[in-house]
Amino acid sequence: MAYRILVDLCSACGACEAECPVSAIHPKGDAFAIDPDKCVECEGFYDSPQCVAVCPVDACVPVTKS
Ligand code: SF4
Ligand code: SF4
Numbered sequence: 001m002a003y004r005i006l007v008d009l010c011s012a013c014g015a016c017e018a019e020c021p022v023s024a025i026h027p028k029g030d031a032f033a034i035d036p037d038k039c040v041e042c043e044g045f046y047d048s049p050q051c052v053a054v055c056p057v058d059a060c061v062p063v064t065k066s
Contacts, residue, residue, distance in 0.1 A: 002041065003039050003049055005059050007033075010059040015054045022038050024038035
């Protein structure tokens with residue numbers, strides 16, 4: 001699984017990019033995006049996903065299968 005960024009909520013502050021331990025987050029258009037192939041949910045690095053922890057607008061959410 002991985003996390004993703006809700007583009008409509010993201011204010012492009014960049015806080016999450018600096019915190020991601022595997023550099024999975026990069027600017028994309030007017031927002032930021034998470035590479036699902038890189039995201040490890042912070043396992044082995046932190047107790048909780050750091051992008052979720054630092055995002056001021058709760059734009060980082062788990063990818064859910066539909
Ligand atoms: S959950 Fe962790 S590894 Fe995945 S994008 Fe967020 S900060 Fe990066
Ligand atoms: S911390 Fe949240 S608002 Fe800031 S760039 Fe990341 S997803 Fe967007």
